[in-house]
Amino acid sequence: MDKRNYCNALGFIATYKPLDEPLLFNEMNSRLDGIELKIRGKSSAAFYVNDYATAVEEIHKESFVFLLHIHPFMYKSDICGKRSDFDTYASMLEKLLPMLALSEKIVCQCRIDSAVPKDYSNKELTTLLADFLQDRGYIISPQDAMISVSLTVYDNSAYMGISFLEDNVSDWTGGVLFYSKSNDVICRSEFKIEEACKVFNVQISEGMRALDLGAAPGGWTHYLSQQGVLVDAVDPADLSEDVLKLKNVKHYQMTAQKFATIESFSQYDIMVNDMKMDTNQSVDITCEMSEQLRGGGICLMTLKLPKSGAMKRINIARKVFGRKFETVMIRQLYYNRSEVTICAIK
Numbered sequence: 001m002d003k004r005n006y007c008n009a010l011g012f013i014a015t016y017k018p019l020d021e022p023l024l025f026n027e028m029n030s031r032l033d034g035i036e037l038k039i040r041g042k043s044s045a046a047f048y049v050n051d052y053a054t055a056v057e058e059i060h061k062e063s064f065v066f067l068l069h070i071h072p073f074m075y076k077s078d079i080c081g082k083r084s085d086f087d088t089y090a091s092m093l094e095k096l097l098p099m100l101a102l103s104e105k106i107v108c109q110c111r112i113d114s115a116v117p118k119d120y121s122n123k124e125l126t127t128l129l130a131d132f133l134q135d136r137g138y139i140i141s142p143q144d145a146m147i148s149v150s151l152t153v154y155d156n157s158a159y160m161g162i163s164f165l166e167d168n169v170s171d172w173t174g175g176v177l178f179y180s181k182s183n184d185v186i187c188r189s190e191f192k193i194e195e196a197c198k199v200f201n202v203q204i205s206e207g208m209r210a211l212d213l214g215a216a217p218g219g220w221t222h223y224l225s226q227q228g229v230l231v232d233a234v235d236p237a238d239l240s241e242d243v244l245k246l247k248n249v250k251h252y253q254m255t256a257q258k259f260a261t262i263e264s265f266s267q268y269d270i271m272v273n274d275m276k277m278d279t280n281q282s283v284d285i286t287c288e289m290s291e292q293l294r295g296g297g298i299c300l301m302t303l304k305l306p307k308s309g310a311m312k313r314i315n316i317a318r319k320v321f322g323r324k325f326e327t328v329m330i331r332q333l334y335y336n337r338s339e340v341t342i343c344a345i346k
């Protein structure tokens, strides 16, 4: 696979959270030239584009906040939803083969985004494509693949393409990921910080010091402390008993504003904030407290979005963070609900 193959792309499939479709479409229309909406599913849409390589470059420059996943398509076919579609998918894949090298590690990612039920599942499609490639000597290796063969299926049409996984915004099919429901998590919120660390490539190591603002019941604190981080957890609400008994956790049962007035100048490696409060106020508090973050330190914060004016709030946050931090990235993650995540590096 060569990036030059992107010039064979007719368009791309963008995946997003259904409620945020208008926000993503606005972002795309303002930053991508020559795109044309072809079809919409529940949580994704197919766009025609003049130049996919340029679209990928634009995404690498600065992430789209509301884009969960993207893949190009080189072929589109009409389908009927019966198992006879399998022949269509096989012949689409056959046409992609000249773009794939036998030595490349490949993952097949298939997603049905259709209101009309199909006679087959995502899993069956994935197996179909993977078996087809393996029979022809290609290496299917989902754990360390660099190349993705992607198929998105709508009511009456299907779109297939190949791409570098790193260009798809997320490594997971359609940006959808599931952490296992382990008994060892305090609350669902813990998945949010785990996903944020993976997406923004935040390196956490033993002995680091972290400040967790809005820590209760303690999911984020628990995640950090499990990796040997010493956590100062600030929240007027109670922390879970399981978190309170951790040796490397200290609970300051007070508001972040109060904590700011009493704490001496400790230097933190990481500052996280999941406080439930007005976004502008939360941004101001975080930026003020970033004085206690060492140079190069990381800040992760969820920005709870209002029902209207979300983009305005995001732009304000980007501007205010930009005064205190060298790098500011903002993205909606799979585990974010009515919120986005900011990752800033001081």
Ligand SMILES: C[S@@+](CC[C@H](N)C(=O)[O-])C[C@H]1O[C@@H](n2cnc3c(N)ncnc32)[C@H](O)[C@@H]1O
Binding pocket: 186, 187, 189, 190, 213, 214, 215, 216, 217, 218, 219, 220, 221, 234, 235, 236, 237, 254, 255, 256, 257, 274, 275, 276, 277
């Ligand atoms: C969504 S919860 C945080 C969940 C947490 N990240 C976890 O993983 O368990 C929001 C928290 O923000 C806290 N909060 C709201 N205003 C605050 C303030 N001014 N200072 C500190 N915490 C605050 C609330 O008490 C609540 O526990």
